[in-house]
Every structure is written in C-alpha cells, then in structure tokens.
Amino acid sequence: MTDEAPPPQVWPSVPARDALGLIQFLVTAFGFEETAVYATNDRVEHAELAWPLGGGIMLGSAKDDPDDAWSRQPGTFGAYVVTDDPDALYARAVGAGAKVLRELADTDYGSRDFIVADPEGNRWSFGTYRGAPRKASTLSG
Template structure:
C-alpha cells in the first residue's frame, strides 16, 4: 500500500515555450539566477554521483527556465555551452516591473554589461547583460507607449539606410 508521503509530486507543467540552457556549472548557474533574477528552483535531477545536474527547472519572472550541466560525452565529445561555441545567438528577454533594481542585482551577481541600460526609442528602459555562463539576457521595463511614427523616426536615426 502506498501512503500519501510516498507519492511522487507531479512534475511542473511547463509553459508552451521555455528556454533550456546548457551551462558549465549548473549549481553555480542556479545560484546566479537566484541572486540576479530572483529565480526559484522548482526541480532538479542530479547524476547518480551527484557531481552534475542532468536537469533543473527554475521559476523565473512568471516563466520556466530549464537547464543542465554540459555533457560533451553525450554529444560526440562536443561541448554545447555558449562559451565553448563562441557565444550565443539567442537573447532571453525579461520584461520587469523595475528594470533598474533587476539590472543592479544582475551586475552585482556577476553579469557582464553588453548594452548599457538606457531609455530606448521604442519606449522601454532596456539593456543587455551576459551571465557568467555565456547566456545573453535583455532586461526591460516599459516606460511609455510610442506611436508608429515615433518608432519609424527612432529606427531611422539608430539604423540609417546604407548607401
């Protein structure tokens, strides 16, 4: 007979799209995401020896971010971290109520500034950081609604046509 305390907890239901990050040190990444972005650990599965994480899920900003340690031995000896690959073409975006406070926490936790935080022509206070594991994060708070005319003028100023 199975008692209630022996029943496994149901796995969290992931949202329709969730980033899955490969990192060089999953436990350090979880600690960074907690400190930098207020993430909460939802689930983790270590390897049998406890040295690496096969899988972890983090609740972050109303969404779910999944991650694991790098396992080159499972992918033909090729490391899949952004650092090993020379960077990432993906940027994970966080829309936040207070981007200035989040920015300060992220930088203090060890993020590297890629695009300084500033007021952008599209109405957001916005910036980009790279975490210590090579993943890019854009952080933003909507400051004002802009018209299409304002968007077009800003685009023209910041991305002039090539001649």
C-alpha cells in the first residue's frame, strides 16, 4: 500500500510489571521488532518496538509514584494493529501463549481479525482493516 502520509508520530505507551518479559512476548508472539531498550537490571526506563507495517509502541516498567503524571496501571492498554496475514499471526500469537479473547473471524465490514491478551492483560486486536481513507487536505498540511 503506497501512502503519502508522513511517518507515524503517535506512539502508544504501555506500562508493564515485567517490561523485559513483555518485550520478549511482543517480539515472539506478535512480531514486533525491538529497536531500543534502555534498562538497568530488570527496570526498563524506555523501550521502543516497531511494527513491521509501520508505527510502533513505547513501553517501560510501571512506576508506583502518585506524583508521576504519566503513571498508569499495567494491563490496561489496548490497541488495534493492522496485519496483512491475520491467520499466520493468530497461529503465532496462540502458539506463544496469548490468551484468546475473540477468535479469528471475518467481520461484516470486510476485515479478518482477532483479539488476544498479553501476559500483562493488555488487549491486542489484529486485523486487515486499514481505516478510512484520509482526506487529501490532511496529507498536505
């Protein structure tokens, strides 16, 4: 798919109890690519994982600091991620231990998708739906 859109500049951020374990799971189960991990011992201050079709996520170890404006509970993240081969990805995710929340199926809007949870409890929906086309004016501004 060719697109005139700029590179992604929205980075979902995922807090984790076991950030190093979650990184390994996301790489093994879903195929994210580890691009940066800044850690001291078991604590991940910052990590970036790229999605092969574009975009990515940032993640790090959860903080128990009530004064931290960016602090969130682990296991509360959810994302929809586009894939060209949902059947193969479903088999890979299930084989790596992802908890199936909704089986692989065709939707009434033309997507083929499924929903799973990672070991932290985050929800991941993978499918072929690429979103509504962008308006021309949003591409040039």
